Amino acid sequence: xxxxxxxxxxxxxxxxxxxxxxxxxxxxxxxxxxxxxxxxxxxxxxxxxxxxxxxxxxxxxxxxxxxxxxxxxxxxxxxxxxxxxxxxxxxxxxxxxxxxxxxxxxxxxxxxxxxxx
Numbered sequence: 001x002x003x004x005x006x007x008x009x010x011x012x013x014x015x016x017x018x019x020x021x022x023x024x025x026x027x028x029x030x031x032x033x034x035x036x037x038x039x040x041x042x043x044x045x046x047x048x049x050x051x052x053x054x055x056x057x058x059x060x061x062x063x064x065x066x067x068x069x070x071x072x073x074x075x076x077x078x079x080x081x082x083x084x085x086x087x088x089x090x091x092x093x094x095x096x097x098x099x100x101x102x103x104x105x106x107x108x109x110x111x112x113x114x115x116x117x
Contacts, residue, residue: 004082004113005108006111009077009101009104011050011077013105022104025103032098032100033082041084041085043083045083048078051069051077055068079101092110
């Protein structure tokens with residue numbers, strides 16, 4: 001079964017971390033991604049640019065409404081994702097618990113993928 005691990009973190013808190021700490025976390029992240037690729041569990045994934053680069057697209061009264069910024073005002077921002085193959089939800093949660101940004105205050109939303117395009 002496929003699961004999406006949606007990675008969120010407070011961007012302001014992340015940028016306040018010392019460069020050495022961010023580097024350590026991202027090195028650990030790289031190792032985890034390589035492991036998941038090698039064992040065939042990682043199907044897709046990407047790190048996203050900061051929310052300051054986001055554009056939100058909506059329709060209001062049938063007309064396009066395009067605004068700068070993220071889709072919602074939150075304390076944490078969506079920073080990246082992983083689509084993984086797991087035998088069940090417990091295994092997906094186990095992988096989510098290994099994501100290094102958790103130690104820096106990040107959160108991971110684990111959600112089953114219903115249909116891959």
